[in-house]
Each structure stands twice: as structure tokens, then as C-alpha cells.
Amino acid sequence: MKRQIIDTIEKYEKIILHRHVRPDPDAYGSQIGLKELIQLNYPSKKVFATGTHDETLNFLAHPDEVSDEDFQDALIIVTDTANTERIDDDRYKLGSYIVKIDHHPNDDAYGDLLWVNTEASSVSEMICELFEEAKNYKQWKMDASIARLLFAGIVGDTGRFMFQSTTKQTMDFAGELLTYGFDSTNLFNGMYEVERNLLQLKGYVYANFEMDETGVGHIKLTKEILQKYQVDQSEASLLVSALADVKGMKCWVFFIEDSSEIRVRLRSKGPVINGIAKKYGGGGHPLASGAAVKTWEEAALVIEDLKKL
Structure with missing residues (x-):
């Protein structure tokens, strides 16, 4: 499969990379790292990373400006x-061929x-695996920026190597990446x-969670609370591991209200919670998932489902 992806990359002169909406470090790490x-x-190839930029990731990278014309005859890598509903920039449909690389x-x-x-552990780890294959197969190289x-993608999706998804391979790749000499202190x-x-x-959150x-724990971050602290929904989502x-x-679950819905951020130390996320139109990993509900009454049902679990 890795060689098929490498061969496909070689065939196309234009390549556009996508990732999910509301990106995190692994989304940027895998998308822009592969780009x-x-x-x-x-x-000689034209390679772009598309999607709406998240200001909280300014320290990491910025996506490109991509025109409709760029999508003509392009290879799309997501x-x-x-799922397709979460792909940022639905112009991926305009491309010629689609490659999906994912760990969900x-x-x-x-x-x-x-x-x-x-x-x-992360798609960034998968890109490391792809690189190892390409290094032997096509003599690919890497630099400190990549x-x-x-x-960053590996660190973000493993919770600084604390999550159960961390394996020996994860640590081996992380150690190998450090040999390229980027400033890890500045990155952290x-x-x-x-x-x-x-x-x-x-x-x-610490003072008011239940x-x-x-x-089973939960915290409700209403629009009024977010406004009081001058924090937006994306920034508030960064706190989901606080408990x-x-x-x-x-x-536990974080409920984060915005103008149109209440975001549901689920985390677990053992019980598999992505089934609950799917019930409310979301999804994700067994121990880290997300969804959205429309009302606080519906949010209360999420808590009850966690208790039953």
C-alpha cells in the first residue's frame, strides 16, 4: 500500500493535500508535513495544502491559497x-484521484x-512510516522543517506520549525525527x-467540573462563560485533557457552546466512548471522540449514556 501511494504521487504533477476541519497538530503535521x-x-511538482487556517496553530504552519484551477487533474491526498463530511475544503471532489491516509x-x-x-498513534506517525519506505524505495530525503x-503531530495525538496509542514504533519514530535538529523546546x-x-x-474548569x-465527569462551557474569559470554541477545546x-x-465530556450548536468533546481512560460519539453524529477514536448536539437537554442525554457505559 505504501509503495502504491508513492507510485501514485510520482504520477501526478499537481498534488493537493486536505485534512479535517478544526485542525489539531496531527492534522497540520500529517498534511503539511507530507506536502x-x-x-x-x-x-518540479506543484504541491499545495488547503483548508481554513486555525490561529492557534500559527506556531506550526499555515496552509496555502489554492485556486479552483489548481484542482484540475490534481491528485488529492486527505x-x-x-469521513467526507469532515474534510476541510469540499473542492477535493474536483480532483482526479483521491488517496485517504488515516488512523480513525x-x-x-x-x-x-x-x-x-x-x-x-497518529497520521504523522504513518507519514514517518511512508517516508521510511520511500527512503529505501525512491531515496527520499527529509529535513528539519518536515x-x-x-x-508535533505525534506529540499532539499521543498527549505527549501519555496515551495508550503510544507504542515502541511511535517512540522510535519520534527519536529519529529529533535527530534532524529542530528546536524541540521552542516547539513545545x-x-x-x-x-x-x-x-x-x-x-x-477545575473549580466547576462535576x-x-x-x-463520569462533565463541564459545561456556555457562550456566556467563553465570553467572560474572552476565549473562542477552538481555544476552549484545547482544555479537554485538563480532567x-x-x-x-x-x-468525561466537555460541552462547548457556540452560536449554532454545542460541541461535545469526549475523553476516556478505559471505556470505549466512540460509539456514543457516533450516536450523536460524530466519531473518533475509542478513547477520544467528538460530536455535536443542539440543546442542553440533548447534552444531558450524553451524560446519561456515559453513566450507562
């Missing part, structure tokens, strides 16, 4: 995106060529330093 990897090894459950098997590995992007600062108002909201006797250190917490 730069292709560009480095095939400098990374870290389980393959519920939506879109694309002409699919490489899905649910055992991988290594930095892929390292970009990933984990936060503005004072977001830290104050984190204090609000947890029942079954080990991981609570003793006795088995699984």
Missing part, C-alpha cells in the same frame, strides 16, 4: 480525516486508494504555552 516531504523530493475507524471508506491503520511538523512552547485568559478558564460516583489527572475519573 513539504513531497515538495522536497519532487521540486490525511487524518475519517474506517466507517466511511472514501477515496480511490485507502491506507487506514487504526493501530497508529521532522518538526511530524514530531508553541504547543503548550497558553494565554492568561485561557489559563483562567482552565481554573474555572463527577459522579461512577467516574485527565482527576483521581477516579473514568471518562
